[in-house]
Amino acid sequence: xxxxxxxxxxxxxxxxxxxxxxxxxxxxxxxxxxxxxxxxxxxxxxxxxxxxxxxxxxxxxxxxxxxxxxxxxxxxxxxxxxxxxxxxxxxxxxxxxxxxxxxxxxxxxxxxxxxxxxxxxxxxxxxxxxxxxxxxxxxxxxxxxxxxxxxxxxxxxxxxxxxxxxxxxxxxxxxxxxxxxxxxxxxxxxxxxxxxxxxxxxxxxxxxxxxxxxxxxxxxxxxxxxxxxxxxxxxxxxxxxxxxxxxxxxxxxxxxxxxxxxxxxxxxxxxxxxxxxxxxxxxxxxxxxxxxxxxxxxxxxxxxxxxxxxxxxxxxxxxxxxxxxxx
Amino acid sequence: xxxxxxxxxxxxxxxxxxxxxxxxxxxxxxxxxxxxxxxxxxxxxxxxxxxxxxxxxxxxxxxxxxxxxxxxxxxxxxxxxxxxxxxxxxxxxxxxxxxxxxxxxxxxxxxxxxxxxxxxxxxxxxxxxxxxxxxxxxxxxxxxxxxxxxxxxxxxxxxxxxxxxxxxxxxxxxxxxxxxxxxxxxxxxxxxxxxxxxxxxxxxxxxxxxxxxxxxxxxxxxxxxxxxxxxxxxxxxxxxxxxxxxxxxxxxxxxxxxxxxxxxxxxxxxxxxxxxxxxxxxxxxxxxxxxxxxxxxxxxxxxxxx
Numbered sequence: 001x002x003x004x005x006x007x008x009x010x011x012x013x014x015x016x017x018x019x020x021x022x023x024x025x026x027x028x029x030x031x032x033x034x035x036x037x038x039x040x041x042x043x044x045x046x047x048x049x050x051x052x053x054x055x056x057x058x059x060x061x062x063x064x065x066x067x068x069x070x071x072x073x074x075x076x077x078x079x080x081x082x083x084x085x086x087x088x089x090x091x092x093x094x095x096x097x098x099x100x101x102x103x104x105x106x107x108x109x110x111x112x113x114x115x116x117x118x119x120x121x122x123x124x125x126x127x128x129x130x131x132x133x134x135x136x137x138x139x140x141x142x143x144x145x146x147x148x149x150x151x152x153x154x155x156x157x158x159x160x161x162x163x164x165x166x167x168x169x170x171x172x173x174x175x176x177x178x179x180x181x182x183x184x185x186x187x188x189x190x191x192x193x194x195x196x197x198x199x200x201x202x203x204x205x206x207x208x209x210x211x212x213x214x215x216x217x218x219x220x221x222x223x224x225x226x227x228x229x230x231x232x233x234x235x236x237x238x239x240x241x242x243x244x245x246x247x248x249x250x251x252x253x254x255x256x257x258x259x260x261x262x263x264x265x266x267x268x269x270x271x272x273x274x275x276x277x278x279x280x281x282x283x284x285x286x287x288x289x290x291x292x293x294x295x296x297x298x299x300x301x302x303x304x305x306x307x308x309x310x311x312x313x314x315x316x317x318x319x320x321x322x323x324x325x326x327x
Numbered sequence: 328x329x330x331x332x333x334x335x336x337x338x339x340x341x342x343x344x345x346x347x348x349x350x351x352x353x354x355x356x357x358x359x360x361x362x363x364x365x366x367x368x369x370x371x372x373x374x375x376x377x378x379x380x381x382x383x384x385x386x387x388x389x390x391x392x393x394x395x396x397x398x399x400x401x402x403x404x405x406x407x408x409x410x411x412x413x414x415x416x417x418x419x420x421x422x423x424x425x426x427x428x429x430x431x432x433x434x435x436x437x438x439x440x441x442x443x444x445x446x447x448x449x450x451x452x453x454x455x456x457x458x459x460x461x462x463x464x465x466x467x468x469x470x471x472x473x474x475x476x477x478x479x480x481x482x483x484x485x486x487x488x489x490x491x492x493x494x495x496x497x498x499x500x501x502x503x504x505x506x507x508x509x510x511x512x513x514x515x516x517x518x519x520x521x522x523x524x525x526x527x528x529x530x531x532x533x534x535x536x537x538x539x540x541x542x543x544x545x546x547x548x549x550x551x552x553x554x555x556x557x558x559x560x561x562x563x564x565x566x567x568x569x570x571x572x573x574x575x576x577x578x579x580x581x582x583x584x585x586x587x588x589x590x591x592x593x594x595x596x597x598x599x600x601x602x603x604x605x606x607x608x609x610x611x612x613x614x615x616x617x618x619x620x621x622x623x624x625x626x627x628x629x630x631x632x633x
Contacts, residue, residue, distance in 0.1 A: 057421045119618055122625045126364050126420055126564060130556040131621065134614050137553050141610035147603055254553065258428045265425055295440050301432030308426045309414055 068237025109234025154248025344578020353526025369548025375531020400531020563630025
């Protein structure tokens with residue numbers, strides 16, 4: 001076992017360990033924090049496929065996070081009011097069932113990622129960063145000015161949606177569900193990274209011209225990566241909305257997109273568990289620093305600046321050595 | 328809709344476009360010369376506005392306030408360039424995005440700590456407080472005309488600076504080949520600091536000028552920053568001419584879209600639905616404009632093809 005594998009196992013086990021310890025000590029708020037960390041990690045794991053493996057610096061992944069959130073908000077608000085979502089040639093009703101909401105969140109994020117990807121992957125580098133950022137703002141302003149689902153005020157859902165089997169109202173059971181999703185997605189990502197597609201995507205990041213000369217199409221590889229990446233972040237958005245029982249345009253904000261990138265870089269870019277480590281670290285920082293000072297973001301800024309300038313490779317990179325397994 | 332109202336909205340669009348140009352010119356210059364994407368440009372806009380509001384509050388003079396905004400933003404820009412930005416020139420764009428994102432957090436929270444969370448107000452100077460009568464009987468606020476005039480003057484000055492002066496020649500040379508001009512004996516790191524401070528001063532000026540029509544508060548820079556990104560994506564990164572054309576296009580689209588789209592939908596929908604759909608679409612109009620430009624010209628209107 002390499003040091004990175006040991007570290008990954010430790011990070012992976014830390015989340016449930018914290019949640020179980022909190023359960024024993026009867027501190028439900030800590031369980032909520034662990035759930036929050038797991039969901040944010042899931043969103044960043046999604047982005048890491050595009051950013052880490054594909055080299056696509058998307059500053060607009062909050063679009064998918066927000067879409068997932070609103071998929072949950074819209075379906076659940078119709079579900080709790082029993083007003084059909086659409087009543088024309090076909091009857092679409094709201095729902096309070098998580099699996100259906102997840103499916104809608106994943107599909108809608110994937111479709112939007114396909115459209116945004118088709119447009120923005122025509123460009124690269126700084127243009128790509130700015131265009132994804134601009135698309136993010138487009139959804140943000142749309143969600144603010146569209147009055148049907150709360151507009152600027154957001155949308156509250158009174159009872160958490162249900163999942164067949166576990167009782168989602170119990171914090172530890174909801175954490176278990178979220179953690180299972182995170183574990184499944186991490187497994188899927190590790191498979192993707194080793195699959196022919198993942199290897200080709202990695203190669204396209206390192207040298208697109210060579211990939212093209214062997215007959216692969218970098219644009220298509222990147223588009224597929226962008227769509228999968230968006231879909232995973234969308235799923236995280238649906239879970240995040242369910243955790244808070246609240247959706248608002250903030251989920252679309254570009255600060256959200258920035259935070260996802262921060263998780264990845266804090267943890268270590270291009271590493272499977274980098275986003276998980278980064279998201280946990282961020283939630284811990286957020287919780288501990290906000291107790292010290294009202295201006296805690298200034299410390300986050302300073303830490304981030306130091307990591308970018310001096311500790312390239314992030315947390316995992318600093319602890320496990322510089323070599324990235326798949327580079 | 329009357330022609331008078333339309334002309335007034337065109338002037339409003341022109342005014343917001345000119346202010347966007349001041350932001351976008353700095354961004355595009357910094358990217359063109361140093362290859363740096365600077366998210367913290369909006370923070371320099373905010374620094375300019377706060378400096379102006381603080382000085383205007385202490386002295387009551389708007390001229391002094393404008394000078395303070397230029398000086399404060401240029402100083403903040405120079406300090407940030409020397410301490411942080413300088414280390415980022417040979418890094419990839421991801422590192423630049425993150426480090427400048429971190430700078431936003433530091434600037435925003437620092438300003439909140441110094442000035443508090445409540446917005447400050449900067450008064451329009453008394454001489455320009457009233458409306459003026461334009462030919463054709465249009466009443467238009469004098470201050471907004473002043474903004475347009477100042478912005479255009481700065482634009483002309485910037486073009487002359489780049490085209491006619493020694494420093495402008497060095498900037499243009501730096502855009503095309505930085506090793507060569509370093510070899511010719513130009514102090515490249517001093518040049519970079521000057522370009523960054525110049526961009527920062529333009530952003531600070533825009534912040535102070537706009538601060539008098541809107542409120543001065545923490546976070547005021549980021550929406551403008553993103554609009555400025557849209558502007559330089561449309562205009563072509565690195566092109567000042569592109570920034571000017573893009574800024575006016577974005578300013579006009581944004582302002583006119585907000586007025587015309589609800590009216591257009593009002594022709595065949597009831598008023599409340601029309602205003603909801605119209606304003607929602609209007610908020611997206613500039614991004615749709617950007618998408619259209621990108622489909623036909625992926626490197627922007629005046630960008631060099633890759």
